[in-house]
Amino acid sequence: DTEVTQTPKHLVMGMTNKKSLKCEQHMGHRAMYWYKQKAKKPPELMFVYSYEKLSINESVPSRFSPECPNSSLLNLHLHALQPEDSALYLCASSSKTGTGVGNQPQHFGDGTRLSIL
């Protein structure tokens, strides 16, 4: 069991559908992340929220739209995705404010396995 909860675990959608991925953590972490992971590859950072504000967008296509309604929740809205967007989408959170040196491991959820038809 992980302390970061993601729903749904699996999602199959067509290229014209609109869906949302959800992530929740109750560890009091103030940084939350979205990653995309393809098979046998490391996680690829998409977005970072710090104190509910978007701090990093890794040039992600606009068909992916993140939202952070509060410090515990993170959503990823999906629209008009392409088959190459099929992947495991991981949410993570980490503690400690500010930047610099510090043991701030990112804690991952189990992910949503997304398939685009």
Next chain:
Amino acid sequence: GQNIDQPTEMTATEGAIVQINCTYQTSGFNGLFWYQQHAGEAPTFLSYNVLDGLEEKGRFSSFLSRSKGYSYLLLKELQMKDSASYLCAVKAGNNRKLIWGLGTSLAVNP
């Protein structure tokens, strides 16, 4: 540029010891993380090093040499459940980004 290298695959025997190496070239260094990821599951945090030396945590230890840009993860008394991918990640800059290695797939055989 930013680069992290680790072996693609390793094989070891149950009960043995295995060392997974990671070398990095990054602009700046603010710590190195090791994660374990079983197939189809989330990465789980194993260890963190920011100063030179060895950090021990049960059967797992991690070592760092900043001058050599080198780390290793040592797994002792290997168990079948240790078969997984092991990811090395470096926090290089003053933000929350991690630079990830491609991972080492470890197979533990009976």
